Amino acid sequence: MFAQLLETLQIQTSVASAFLIFMLPLCAIVAYSDLRGMRIPNWTVDLTGAIYIIVGLFVMPSWPDYGWQLLHLPVGLLIGFLLYAGGAVGAGDAKFVAAAAPFVDYGDLALILLIFCANLLAGFTTHRVAKYTALHKMAPDWKSWHVGAKFPMGFCLGTTLVIYLALGAFYGT
Template sequence: MAISIDLSLAITTAEAALFAPFVLPVCAWAAYSDLSRMKIPNKSVLVLALIFVVLGLFVLPLPDFGLRLVQLVVVLIIGIGANALGLLGAGDAKFAAAAAPFIAFDDLNQLLWLFMANVAAGIATHRGVKYTALSRLAPDWESWQRHGKFPMGLCLGGTLAIYLILGIYYGT
């Protein structure tokens, strides 16, 4: 019995190609900052949201643009609740909300699988490096010192970046 994986995504290739060059550096910024300081800067979240607002108007039909902004609000409300329950950090909630409009709603299932894989890989890699000599390459990173905490910006930024890259190749 063969396993078949459908990589086709609802995001258009044009969307992904337009967003990616602007979004990927912000994803790297958030990941690096969370690894080094255990904080996702508010500026990175604002820049990410601004990129969507400015570029989204050019690439999305107006009704889709509006629905994507609703996604931002819904994810922000869920994130605030999750933060209040202590499930994730405020920066994680804000970054996830700012990232939400870049995701085509019909890709939610694929995105969740991608995110789960990214979290597993991120935790394994971070913990693996933390307990080896490789951690000496960045000895002052806060994420090495925080026991029981994980820099989720690594996985949130990584997931959005990988999604957009996949969208360039497998988008509609």
């Protein structure tokens, strides 16, 4: 199934490559900040949206594509707000998902959900293994070790976007 989704990847390689250059370091900061302090800084969310708005003007294949994908932001914000209100995610997670949503081509929705699910399982398992073994001593001051059942979702959200864009850079249309 994953191979079939890769064959039908809708994002263009040039678009994914351009976005990846800007988003890779920013997603690393999002993941690290959430692991360290259980917070996704607002400036990273703002910059994520700004990167799409500015870089997208130059790399998106057409104005309608640019506009339709930009519409993903308010839709993502609404869904994120509902999940936050229900206690399913943190506010930073909801805002980051909304800001990152325009980067995902609508035709790749099934693929991004598959990547996120696999990434969430791998990230949660990795975090819990590190938390309950001597590995957590490598970063003993991280808040994510000491918040009970809560999980730093930014770790998986940032890496999901990077994986998607990297796959798009190599396997896109």
